[in-house]
Amino acid sequence: MPPLDRPSRRPIIGVMGPGAATPELLGLAEELGRLIARAGWITLSGGRDAGVMAAVNRGAKSAGGLTVGILPNGDCRGVSAHVDIPIITAMGSARNNINVLSSDVVIACGMGRGVAAEVALALKAEKKVILLACPAAAQTFFRELGGDLVSVADAPAEAVALCAAAVKNFK
Amino acid sequence: MPPLDRPSRRPIIGVMGPGAATPELLGLAEELGRLIARAGWITLSGGRDAGVMAAVNRGAKSAGGLTVGILPNGDCRGVSAHVDIPIITAMGSARNNINVLSSDVVIACGMGRGVAAEVALALKAEKKVILLACPAAAQTFFRELGGDLVSVADAPAEAVALCAAAVKNFK
Amino acid sequence: MPPLDRPSRRPIIGVMGPGAATPELLGLAEELGRLIARAGWITLSGGRDAGVMAAVNRGAKSAGGLTVGILPNGDCRGVSAHVDIPIITAMGSARNNINVLSSDVVIACGMGRGVAAEVALALKAEKKVILLACPAAAQTFFRELGGDLVSVADAPAEAVALCAAAVKNFK
Amino acid sequence: MPPLDRPSRRPIIGVMGPGAATPELLGLAEELGRLIARAGWITLSGGRDAGVMAAVNRGAKSAGGLTVGILPNGDCRGVSAHVDIPIITAMGSARNNINVLSSDVVIACGMGRGVAAEVALALKAEKKVILLACPAAAQTFFRELGGDLVSVADAPAEAVALCAAAVKNFK
Numbered sequence: 001m002p003p004l005d006r007p008s009r010r011p012i013i014g015v016m017g018p019g020a021a022t023p024e025l026l027g028l029a030e031e032l033g034r035l036i037a038r039a040g041w042i043t044l045s046g047g048r049d050a051g052v053m054a055a056v057n058r059g060a061k062s063a064g065g066l067t068v069g070i071l072p073n074g075d076c077r078g079v080s081a082h083v084d085i086p087i088i089t090a091m092g093s094a095r096n097n098i099n100v101l102s103s104d105v106v107i108a109c110g111m112g113r114g115v116a117a118e119v120a121l122a123l124k125a126e127k128k129v130i131l132l133a134c135p136a137a138a139q140t141f142f143r144e145l146g147g148d149l150v151s152v153a154d155a156p157a158e159a160v161a162l163c164a165a166a167v168k169n170f171k
Numbered sequence: 172m173p174p175l176d177r178p179s180r181r182p183i184i185g186v187m188g189p190g191a192a193t194p195e196l197l198g199l200a201e202e203l204g205r206l207i208a209r210a211g212w213i214t215l216s217g218g219r220d221a222g223v224m225a226a227v228n229r230g231a232k233s234a235g236g237l238t239v240g241i242l243p244n245g246d247c248r249g250v251s252a253h254v255d256i257p258i259i260t261a262m263g264s265a266r267n268n269i270n271v272l273s274s275d276v277v278i279a280c281g282m283g284r285g286v287a288a289e290v291a292l293a294l295k296a297e298k299k300v301i302l303l304a305c306p307a308a309a310q311t312f313f314r315e316l317g318g319d320l321v322s323v324a325d326a327p328a329e330a331v332a333l334c335a336a337a338v339k340n341f342k
Numbered sequence: 343m344p345p346l347d348r349p350s351r352r353p354i355i356g357v358m359g360p361g362a363a364t365p366e367l368l369g370l371a372e373e374l375g376r377l378i379a380r381a382g383w384i385t386l387s388g389g390r391d392a393g394v395m396a397a398v399n400r401g402a403k404s405a406g407g408l409t410v411g412i413l414p415n416g417d418c419r420g421v422s423a424h425v426d427i428p429i430i431t432a433m434g435s436a437r438n439n440i441n442v443l444s445s446d447v448v449i450a451c452g453m454g455r456g457v458a459a460e461v462a463l464a465l466k467a468e469k470k471v472i473l474l475a476c477p478a479a480a481q482t483f484f485r486e487l488g489g490d491l492v493s494v495a496d497a498p499a500e501a502v503a504l505c506a507a508a509v510k511n512f513k
Numbered sequence: 514m515p516p517l518d519r520p521s522r523r524p525i526i527g528v529m530g531p532g533a534a535t536p537e538l539l540g541l542a543e544e545l546g547r548l549i550a551r552a553g554w555i556t557l558s559g560g561r562d563a564g565v566m567a568a569v570n571r572g573a574k575s576a577g578g579l580t581v582g583i584l585p586n587g588d589c590r591g592v593s594a595h596v597d598i599p600i601i602t603a604m605g606s607a608r609n610n611i612n613v614l615s616s617d618v619v620i621a622c623g624m625g626r627g628v629a630a631e632v633a634l635a636l637k638a639e640k641k642v643i644l645l646a647c648p649a650a651a652q653t654f655f656r657e658l659g660g661d662l663v664s665v666a667d668a669p670a671e672a673v674a675l676c677a678a679a680v681k682n683f684k
Binding site for chain 2 (some may be wrong): 433434435436437438439440453454455456458459462463465466467477479480482483486487488
């Protein structure tokens with residue numbers, strides 16, 4: 001996305017993560033949401049009331065952020081209560097492409113089949129991707145696939161610092 | 172959409188209109204955007220920097236509203252400068268279905284080929300549709316197709332009053 | 343679609359019609375399928391085992407034709423048994439745009455909300471559309487919307503003759 | 514897909530591969546297309562006139578097969594000349610989900626960003642995936658992600674033998 005065309009738009013950070021997650025991963029996602037909101041950015045996710053999606057939106061709203069959810073279903077059923085703007089696609093996993101195209105930076109928070117598709121689609125669209133709490137095999141594969149587009153973060157704060165570098169031209 | 176599940180969400184009003192429009196229609200669209208924003212609702216449109224889409228977003232922002240644009244292209248090129256949240260679909264006119272599914276009420280402001288598809292898709296999804304500044308043949312056809320789902324408004328204020336009735340259960 | 347690029351491809355005729363239909367309309371759809379198959383063309387439809395979709399595919403197969411169905415669901419459930427090639431989109435009514443973009447000519451056989459969306463999307467894509475067994479209000483509206491792109495046929499044979507004229511450059 | 518519902522349908526084998534490929538990979542893809550056609554199956558691909566997509570369709574047609582291409586663009590430009598049935602999606606990489614949902618078995622012939630998305634989406638939909646000529650890091654990652662759904666083949670003949678096992682209930 002050419003930032004100079006729309007200098008005043010707030011950056012949109014896409015957080016992709018599995019619908020089923022460990023308590024530890026949920027904690028990371030919630031912290032990520034808080035930090036994204038505090039940075040003044042918009043949080044975009046898959047929008048479902050499950051796993052990383054629910055946690056990142058809860059975190060973002062706890063810090064006064066704005067949240068967008070791109071839903072796979074054809075109505076609002078199953079949307080996280082912490083999504084301000086539910087986008088209803090009715091297109092299942094094909095909506096994963098919208099998730100990443102609409103994000104200025106993509107953070108994978110944990111790994112799963114849907115998340116893997118989102119990382120690959122983000123790289124196809126030449127988006128910056130940050131891997132947080134992803135297994136070694138995912139890191140190796142996506143670094144090979146995406147080269148310099150892929151970074152690995154060890155904690156939410158590091159992921160957000162990488163986002164800040166990526167969107168600094170928005171300011 | 173079942174409003175009781177998410178009582179605190181702000182209603183999303185979808186305004187669909189042609190990319191090429193007369194000055195009179197642009198005036199109606201801009202007024203519509205202002206009134207939607209003043210009602211405290213979110214404005215959703217096709218997001219392009221053209222015709223009714225540009226005008227309704229300009230009106231909404233002039234009254235401090237929040238604007239969402241569902242873009243047909245694969246990047247931010249051509250997005251209206253008055254869209255706060257551009258959703259990048261890369262799916263051309265198939266995004267018209269997302270436009271209407273994501274709207275609690277759909278207003279057709281003027282008529283065209285894309286707008287006609289949006290009205291038909293909205294009716295398919297059992298959404299309330301308000302026709303503003305639509306030709307007689309469109310009114311006749313869509314009333315026959317949609318029955319009680321379709322209303323005709325003579326001015327932006329009447330369209331917004333019809334919206335208010337449709338979303339009153341949100342409050 | 344530029345026919346000269348692919349001179350040997352067989353024309354694809356899209357037949358769009360409601361999932362709920364009268365016996366008379368089903369008879370027209372079945373005859374349409376037979377005539378399309380006899381002309382050597384491929385029949386494309388929404389693919390469901392219902393109404394006009396089921397009838398046109400049955401007709402096409404009874405005359406040895408090849409049938410493609412573009413399904414709204416995420417798996418093969420509900421596909422017409424007379425579809426040779428089910429395309430599984432999992433994108434609901436957004437697949438209507440694929441239906442018309444993949445068709446060299448679009449025939450609306452009867453009218454309904456989904457069909458109306460397909461006719462409008464076909465016109466948006468500058469496709470030839472033939473209206474068969476459509477109510478007067480639909481004829482008036484779509485002729486106004488589509489101009490020379492829209493023809494009205496009184497019987498399946500006339501619809502097929504109009505198709506033949508439209509795809510003659512394929513031969 | 515429940516094969517028992519439609520016992521007479523011919524299996525559809527999806528071959529996913531990069532648009533830029535080495536001569537060696539193109540040779541594998543062409544052989545794969547020939548073997549799929551000889552088995553009496555339909556070949557489905559991304560449909561573009563590039564790389565593995567072009568090669569697998571050329572191979573399939575050389576053996577008298579039937580070929581379906583699911584195109585990312587909004588018209589027939591760039592379609593492989595060896596595609597019998599071009600499906601025009603106008604939805605860019607979101608069409609990757611259609612590619613895999615419409616395939617009874619998915620073969621990844623080589624690896625790339627689009628292919629990686631297709632493998633992940635196929636696993637999300639619980640489809641069998643066969644990896645042919647994929648790097649070690651891809652094999653490790655996708656086996657971890659997909660478990661028993663993922664097989665690795667060393668040659669086109671082995672990939673086709675794995676397909677035969679997967680679709681044997683169709684006969």
